[in-house]
């Protein structure tokens with residue numbers, strides 16, 4: 535089975551459609567005003583009808599107000615909510631029950647012990663996303679093109695669905711999947727020419743490389 539791919543930080547329908555054409559499972563939309571990929575609710579609503587129907591839509595939030603998350607779900611008809619801040623396990627459960635969406639919880643990793651933090655979220659969410667902890671001085675908890683040692687995940691046989699993220703690129707995704715054992719990956723910076731500027735060529739290259747891994 536090929537690796538499932540999430541392309542995150544979509545701001546233009548043409549990149550969404552290209553990613554769908556090359557086999558992305560998920561498209562990610564960032565609702566965090568410190569991000570260069572931030573979307574307003576107005577941007578999101580304007581894009582909604584131009585998005586592909588074959589992909590699942592993920593809204594990314596950082597410690598966001600639940601009413602705002604609900605408005606974003608309505609604006610983009612989101613299937614998933616990605617919680618990328620300091621949210622609690624019961625917050626994930628409350629949102630899941632309120633909105634009827636699937637939930638991804640991001641866990642920042644720099645050591646093997648960080649991976650164990652996922653255990654308290656896993657029963658309440660639909661997938662865990664392991665991302666590198668942000669570098670010192672960053673004003674956002676993800677989307678920093680920063681990776682962690684992929685072999686921290688190898689041989690763990692984790693009993694829940696999970697995605698690998700953090701500093702992935704078309705050039706390193708094969709090695710990242712092979713070292714970590716990931717069945718699903720998430721990328722943002724690695725398919726951009728500059729922060730917030732997606733590249734069609736890099737999206738195609740990333741999906742081709744990820745899908746070719748055995």
Ligand SMILES: O=C(O)c1ccccc1N[C@@H]1O[C@H](COP(=O)(O)O)[C@@H](O)[C@H]1O
Pocket residue numbers: 542543562564566569570571594596618663665674675676677678679680699700701702720721722723724
């Ligand atoms: O993309 C962002 O700007 C962002 C902002 C706040 C939290 C998370 C964000 N992105 C997510 O971070 C990881 C790794 O991204 P990258 O490939 O290293 O740039 C990924 O899950 C993005 O969805």
